[in-house]
Amino acid sequence: MCGIVGIADAGGVSFPLYYALYALQHRGQESAGITTFDGVSLYKYKDNGLVAEVFNADILSGLKGNVGVGHVRYPTTGAKIPENIQPFNFTFQQKKISLVHNGNLTNTQALRREFEERGQIFCTTTDTEIIGNIIVDELRHSSSMQDAVLACMKKLEGSYSVIVMVDDRIHAFRDPLGIRPLCLGKMHEGHIVCSESVAIDALNGEFIRDVKPGELITIFQDEVKSVQIAQASGSAFCVFEYIYFARPDSVIDGKLVYDVRRRIGKSLHLEAPVDADIVSPVPDSGTAHATGYSESSGIPFREGLIKNRYMGRTFIMPNQKARENAVRIKLNPVKKHLNGKSVVLVDDSIVRGTTSRRIIDIVKDAGAREVHIRVGSPAIKAPCYLGVDMPTREELIAHNRTCDDVCEKIGATSLHHISIDSLIRATGHCADDLCIGCLTGEYPLKINKEKACPRHIDFISGSYQVDLDEFEKKE
Amino acid sequence: MCGIVGIADAGGVSFPLYYALYALQHRGQESAGITTFDGVSLYKYKDNGLVAEVFNADILSGLKGNVGVGHVRYPTTGAKIPENIQPFNFTFQQKKISLVHNGNLTNTQALRREFEERGQIFCTTTDTEIIGNIIVDELRHSSSMQDAVLACMKKLEGSYSVIVMVDDRIHAFRDPLGIRPLCLGKMHEGHIVCSESVAIDALNGEFIRDVKPGELITIFQDEVKSVQIAQASGSAFCVFEYIYFARPDSVIDGKLVYDVRRRIGKSLHLEAPVDADIVSPVPDSGTAHATGYSESSGIPFREGLIKNRYMGRTFIMPNQKARENAVRIKLNPVKKHLNGKSVVLVDDSIVRGTTSRRIIDIVKDAGAREVHIRVGSPAIKAPCYLGVDMPTREELIAHNRTCDDVCEKIGATSLHHISIDSLIRATGHCADDLCIGCLTGEYPLKINKEKACPRHIDFISGSYQVDLDEFEKKE
Amino acid sequence: MCGIVGIADAGGVSFPLYYALYALQHRGQESAGITTFDGVSLYKYKDNGLVAEVFNADILSGLKGNVGVGHVRYPTTGAKIPENIQPFNFTFQQKKISLVHNGNLTNTQALRREFEERGQIFCTTTDTEIIGNIIVDELRHSSSMQDAVLACMKKLEGSYSVIVMVDDRIHAFRDPLGIRPLCLGKMHEGHIVCSESVAIDALNGEFIRDVKPGELITIFQDEVKSVQIAQASGSAFCVFEYIYFARPDSVIDGKLVYDVRRRIGKSLHLEAPVDADIVSPVPDSGTAHATGYSESSGIPFREGLIKNRYMGRTFIMPNQKARENAVRIKLNPVKKHLNGKSVVLVDDSIVRGTTSRRIIDIVKDAGAREVHIRVGSPAIKAPCYLGVDMPTREELIAHNRTCDDVCEKIGATSLHHISIDSLIRATGHCADDLCIGCLTGEYPLKINKEKACPRHIDFISGSYQVDLDEFEKKE
């Protein structure tokens, strides 16, 4: 998973890009990068580490210009090599280009072979370089970014929210199914596109709207144009953005994430009520879900586990015992809240189950009489090919296990996952506009030999017709 | 403010000390240090920075031995120089000594002059070195730590929780008024003394009890002895440890901090009810208070402000505008929760008032109709001389201002501070056992020309009488 | 300018590559990089800084495999961006390729345009990526590195000594004029190619011979093959490698650099004798020249200036005055050697003349009666397009100035440059085998609108015929 941002704004963009990446830091902690353009040259800086570790005031002051893009990357199992850190910068026929990408392509290998047969070399092992090649290949014959993005949408399979800066223009587009989020905001003297609306908030900008699936948005100075490149029969918004990944204060595809989570909490109570003493979240991601459960049930919300705010990536665990103990150092039980109590413990999801088991142990050690686990996602049964870092089928605790089996394995008094139906209702979207592949094993596009219910996609021969003023009126 | 820890445990103490300092990190983020002793030499490491920044596995592996002390220091306005980083290590007649201290002495200058007249030089500008000198001065004539700590208690004025390692023994003592916390726990094959019980929890140790005001505890291998050195007519537990400073999951002098804060929240509702739509904390420290208000009033608890978890010390604010904007990047309003709503916003305290005003601006910008501020501490009217970093009287917003004046100045719809009486009740202690000098201007000991209601102190000519097994039975 | 090395040797190559780069550090202090291959993957590390700063034992231990290449880069005025640090690593049809290059192409722009018309994007702004593209373009149709190198030699104009690792094979080739050095050595269980023979010495290897201009050498495990790809009517060995750039203990194209410099010193005496008290070098590069002058003249060799051995790249010069003073801190006059004396001061070359003037000032301030400057190169009148970092024509002090003008400008008592004829004689090569473009303005190949005396090049359709054992016997 990644967070991306592009800004065009008078008065310098490096500091705004930095603050925006800060707001998107939860989408990726492995590396961070910014590229800006000052009318002549690209200025670039990127490194492994958190935004706060990678940049300092000197570096940001050196990133000149009023237009730029930024990126944060999630720690994935893949190749952690400098070349792979985004933005991906390159030149083509005097044009300075910088590209950032959130998502995962499912036909990378085939596309790579196609280009290599033409003599193309690859400097990275990222999907991003493939996207750059497709764009440039089209720009040889056409000077139109519409054509280039049309070529992308025809060739690329998988999820992709992309921002590409070509000299002083920012182009942003989202795959026809809209799998990963992308939204547009107004700055003081310019515009911003970014993964989540919290980045717009951080800059005190004004949220305009989500970029539509299949749409291309182009920003030049304070002007914005839009064109619909592809139109699908349905969307495939990732349901895990709502359950776990996005920040609760983000609004994604029209829905406030906090509200979705609170509604999930309420449904969890209605589906699986329990006569308990307190409702406690697993901090931090379970908090909104837990307030929903508490409100619906009337059982008091009380923090049974306090999170150490200072646990960073560099926390040292020299051996296995230390690693096991790490959960205890990260989450401290409030014994008085737990001792002798029946506790509803609300978590967002269960993946491998190892952390759940340890947390339940801690809560029981603190004296809890009963530990009722309520989970904000249905059981995860299948892998994600579209950008969420999930383990293999075999490593998922719910793979080939009933809910009762899992309950026993993690040591809970009772266990309930929200039903798929309630989850869909909580998102406020209809089932045909969501990707719930990891829950059902049926994906919204063809991937390998998996089951699929692919959306139909039409390509539209339009041209930029709408400038910002117009669509501001329309929206 | 500072956090201190001392551990004697078989199997190496550097990693346990590190984990304990992690749990105490909230008590000091400026510097961190650890000193250990392996029977022959001191091993020491300390630097400016967070625990996670100062130490790594290599450094910890080099800190050998089964006994050691650690320290984290709060960013104070004073001299940020390497010599001042604790532990303070020195040698005296072949003895290897390492000392850590939490608190603030009020007669430093006089004590310093006294020692300088005898030719003593000072390598640091800390109170800690003075304490070291008093101990050593006594140890010249006596080989008894009881005598040395008695000399300390007779000479030192102010607050001091001290842990001093003399070769392979850990000695811990607390000023006769018990102003700063200190507690004792059992490890697998040893013991721990530390500022707050969360450090014991982090090591999966067993909390035994608080160190008593005026008591000296000595740990040698798995043996613990105690002696009461001084006895005061009343304690002076710092009320701000409960309101703001300590972690909510700590138990201090017998009271769970979370509970105190929740009771404060309830009293805030009873004293100043309001007909509002939501109760929202100012994260993170207002959360427990807000749940109390919500429970008592029945108004739903809902987070109106989401805190960015990644804001570190290195966040860059190149100019005034950026600094003003920093609150916005740190705390993002959830517009849908606030827009058109009447909001009860619960904060732990108001010091200068600048942050409060900015937060209220953000909440109003997000569309809140009314913003009712409820504060978990009474108005702060006087400075703290005993270890909490507070501004001068003139900088305090409540200095020479009525509550209505402050309310107008910060732009709130209404403002209520908890009453001193309710606060005392919420702590569970009686008024004579608390220091509330910053709220009343009357202090529990004589300081400069301030008003005081000093406790009477008796010095006791006892000797170590109680070993661990005994007092474990007794407690 | 750069230093390059490629090694195939049983038992791991990362440490040998590191030691070799140490020996070549004088050829480039801006950045350093190593790429190795272990049969499956490339392992790569590169960064700005000296070899000692970029690498540590952990990093080197992580660079696995028995084959690899390395590179050090000179601080040039161009773009100091991470992407440009060599080795240049890429993949093509499953092949892992790593390329290092010393030299400068003169037709980069034309080649780049040609590739861009085919849709090629460029990740760097280096010549090296162009070379990679030409190689790969040929490898699409042919599996032969001979064909690929033939394509390079037909298309590339300028100077290029190249080492390219394609999976577990090291290929090394030198432009048909042999402008930059490259030589071959034997390791314990493998072979090494590198810019200068000192890298072979550092590894206790055995120098075999120089790579011939236009030759391709291929190393696979302990086997070496050679093929002559192109044959020129004459070479164009860079004369500045002998005068200044190479280490004195290197043997380049059959000539010991120290000897060349000593012979230059002798010729300087024969051409411009002077009745002086001492002969002193400008340390360090003038030492060999000065011993030659001293021996020929009988005037005692005595160091009049001592160089501070600790002046690093990080030496701080906060303002103009400090920068002017830097020469004084770097070179300290030995007053007793200079006071009242007539001094012959031998330097390797004069470029802008600013440093010379400051050094002469220092020597005069120390009391020297006469300062006779003797210079190991003829006056530099024209730029270098082939890899030596020289200023523009206008910045050269000898541009449009007579020797007397220059002498006056730098404040010397007398000034003599070695004649071109003596210099050529000192190198031991014939004039037709040297590039002396910067001295005459006439270059060995066509460059822009400069005068040229281009060598004729034949391309040879041979194939690898000679393995190591054979040519070891022949040499």
Added chain:
Amino acid sequence: MCGIVGIADAGGVSFPLYYALYALQHRGQESAGITTFDGVSLYKYKDNGLVAEVFNADILSGLKGNVGVGHVRYPTTGAKIPENIQPFNFTFQQKKISLVHNGNLTNTQALRREFEERGQIFCTTTDTEIIGNIIVDELRHSSSMQDAVLACMKKLEGSYSVIVMVDDRIHAFRDPLGIRPLCLGKMHEGHIVCSESVAIDALNGEFIRDVKPGELITIFQDEVKSVQIAQASGSAFCVFEYIYFARPDSVIDGKLVYDVRRRIGKSLHLEAPVDADIVSPVPDSGTAHATGYSESSGIPFREGLIKNRYMGRTFIMPNQKARENAVRIKLNPVKKHLNGKSVVLVDDSIVRGTTSRRIIDIVKDAGAREVHIRVGSPAIKAPCYLGVDMPTREELIAHNRTCDDVCEKIGATSLHHISIDSLIRATGHCADDLCIGCLTGEYPLKINKEKACPRHIDFISGSYQVDLDEFEKKE
């Protein structure tokens, strides 16, 4: 060994102190520190590492004031702990004091015990803190630095050149035997005291004279005063400063080090002539000696070994083989200069002999027919207690071995050490003014049970009588 400096100069001293430490870097590479005073506070910075690594422009800009002291420390076997890094800073009765010291005390333990009996604690394990205590102990009763330095000279045994800054005054004194060097120079608007004259040269200052053994110099703004505190019957200048330790361009106690070394070289020829082809130094410290041998003998000076200029402290040697190879990477033989030749190889000294053997191996491997070793010091037979880091008697190759034994052990064709008589003559001092304890085993003061020929010391009851203007005229 260490290098020390103190400067009082209008216009800020931190940058001058930095440049001076650069010039003294050869005297100590382990740590570096600077303390300045701006009329109110001390500003201090010190860390392990080279001067260039420890300081940067930001740090230096923060070291405010027109008066300050600096220090570089040699890597010794002792405790490499932060507290021990000099300057040693402390306060006493409002006075801000900073102390730097070059030398080694021989009665540290006794002095420490004496102070500990009075209750004194020690923050470091250095001699420096003892000196600070003696000074302060006297300043309690007297406000006179003369009295304090008199107390030092009466109590301290061993070698000590000391600079102590007390508020805005710089006091510098040298032990009565003048074992370690110290000299005085004039700056633009102030003065400098430092270990070697090269630091004065680096600042373009004017050398005034050496500080005399037993003298106290006090600098205040642009005023300098002097008083003779003690007068010995003879000096004990360390002969190894001339042979090896000091920079060749320094003038120490009236003698240019380069000249001493060149005279040593001449004597080596006269004492042990040989019919050889070339004279080569072991770089860098043997160069001056070798030019002397070459001049006296008429045998050409030619570098047979070239030193890699980039070998830093961080050079990685992962195993024993690498460590053995390190000499080869550091010193590369110029084969053509050595092959088939008879070589006179001139080194400054032989301590353990291991390096000598490896160098001789390298020279022989390069084909030298004969390797005649000529050594600039007599055989080292005894330890140094006075500041030069030497191994124990047993580790010295000359301990209980004849010259022939050593010659055979290191594999030389012939070996000759300069005689003690010739060495003394070369220094230009008389035997009674030198310390040659490591050569004879007889020391200039009583140390343990060693043989001694102690100088007689008179203490003088004078007072500051001479200001700078006067003694400038006198000298």
